Amino acid sequence: xxxxELDLHTHSVMSGHAYSxxxxxxxxxxxxxxxxxxxxxxxxxxxGTCDPIxxxxxxxxxxxxxxxxxxxxxxxxxxxYQGTLDLDDTYLARLDHVIAGxxxxxxxxxxxxxxxxxxxxxxxxxxxxxxxxxxxGTAELxxxxxxxxxxxxxxxxxxxxxxxxxxxxxxxxxxxxTELLKLCKQYDTPVILGSDAHISYSVADYTYLYDLLKExxxxxxxxxxxxxxxxxxxxxxxxxx
Numbered sequence: 612x613x614x615x616e617l618d619l620h621t622h623s624v625m626s627g628h629a630y631s632x633x634x635x636x637x638x639x640x641x642x643x644x645x646x647x648x649x650x651x652x653x654x655x656x657x658x659g660t661c662d663p664i665x666x667x668x669x670x671x672x673x674x675x676x677x678x679x680x681x682x683x684x685x686x687x688x689x690x691x692y693q694g695t696l697d698l699d700d701t702y703l704a705r706l707d708h709v710i711a712g713x714x715x716x717x718x719x720x721x722x723x724x725x726x727x728x729x730x731x732x733x734x735x736x737x738x739x740x741x742x743x744x745x746x747x748g749t750a751e752l753x754x755x756x757x758x759x760x761x762x763x764x765x766x767x768x769x770x771x772x773x774x775x776x777x778x779x780x781x782x783x784x785x786x787x788x789t790e791l792l793k794l795c796k797q798y799d800t801p802v803i804l805g806s807d808a809h810i811s812y813s814v815a816d817y818t819y820l821y822d823l824l825k826e827x828x829x830x831x832x833x834x835x836x837x838x839x840x841x842x843x844x845x846x847x848x849x850x851x852x
Contacts, residue, residue: 613837618815619649619682620710620743620769620805626652627659629809637676639811647680647839647850648814651710654687654697656717666702674707680850684708686743688717692725694732696739703738708848710769711736712743713750726750730757734766740846741803744771746787754787758794761801765847767835768795773807775819785823792827801833801845 621636622629631639633650640648653660669683684706688697696703696711703709711733713726720726730752733739745757745768761768770792774784795802808814817836824834835842843850 613831615643615645615804615815615817615836616839617647617649617836617842618645618806618808619647619684619708619741619803619842620651620686620771621649621808621814622652622686623650625661625665626809627657627661631811633672633681634676635811636808636814637679637681639814640679641677643815645679645815647682649682649684649708651684651686651708654685654717656688656690656697657714658716663698663702666698666705669705669707682707684710686710686712689713689729689733690717692721692729692732694729694734694736696733696736700738706738708741709739710741710743711739712745715749718750720750723751723753727753727756731760734760734764739766740848741767741769741805743769743805744774744807745769746784746791747771747774748781748783748787754791755794758791758798758800761795762798765845767801767803767842767845769805770802770820770823771805771807772817772820773805773809773813788820789823789827792823792829795833796827796829799833801835801841803842804834804836
């Protein structure tokens with residue numbers, strides 16, 4: 612296990628069902644030695660999350676807190692089979708990074724092809740950098756097609772720690788995320804580990820993923836969390852405030 616440099620998928624109290632402030636999340640990141648922390652509040656179709664005006668005002672938040680580089684983004688929802696997102700481009704342009712994903716509250720699962728088209732549509736959006744938890748079983752997906760598209764679209768696929776929490780009772784997440792890792796290894800495609808932290812104690816916590824990485828003998832060099840430069844090189848984002 613190498614030192615983690617970045618965790619870009621976390622949520623503050625502003626997401627409505629998370630429990631720590633931005634300052635608390637930043638302090639946890641500092642204590643864990645992170646260089647980069649991403650706060651990605653849920654898009655507007657998730658009940659209880661922030662109003663879109665929240666994303667217009669993110670410029671007031673310091674991009675360094677306690678020595679940690681802050682990335683203020685969003686985890687937007689894919690809402691249809693074309694990959695439409697629930698936050699329009701006016702707002703997306705204001706974000707430091709954009710995560711897009713399928714959530715049962717916002718998406719009606721269709722056929723494998725329809726679901727895969729939905730995620731592919733989001734991957735081809737120029738503003739999207741990461742696909743959240745594609746292998747959590749929310750919808751049946753052609754993971755091999757998504758892995759092939761990852762490099763073409765410069766969009767990272769996330770391996771999600773929260774999906775494996777035992778109390779979530781997700782019986783398929785282990786199998787599907789193992790399959791995703793094997794495919795990414797086969798195609799030499801980088802991944803990003805996502806804590807999906809909803810409280811400060813879970814920042815950069817990948818407890819449930821390390822066994823999967825070991826089981827699949829997944830190469831460290833394909834994990835962008837271990838070296839922030841890999842993240843920038845793959846996504847084309849730059850570390851500029």
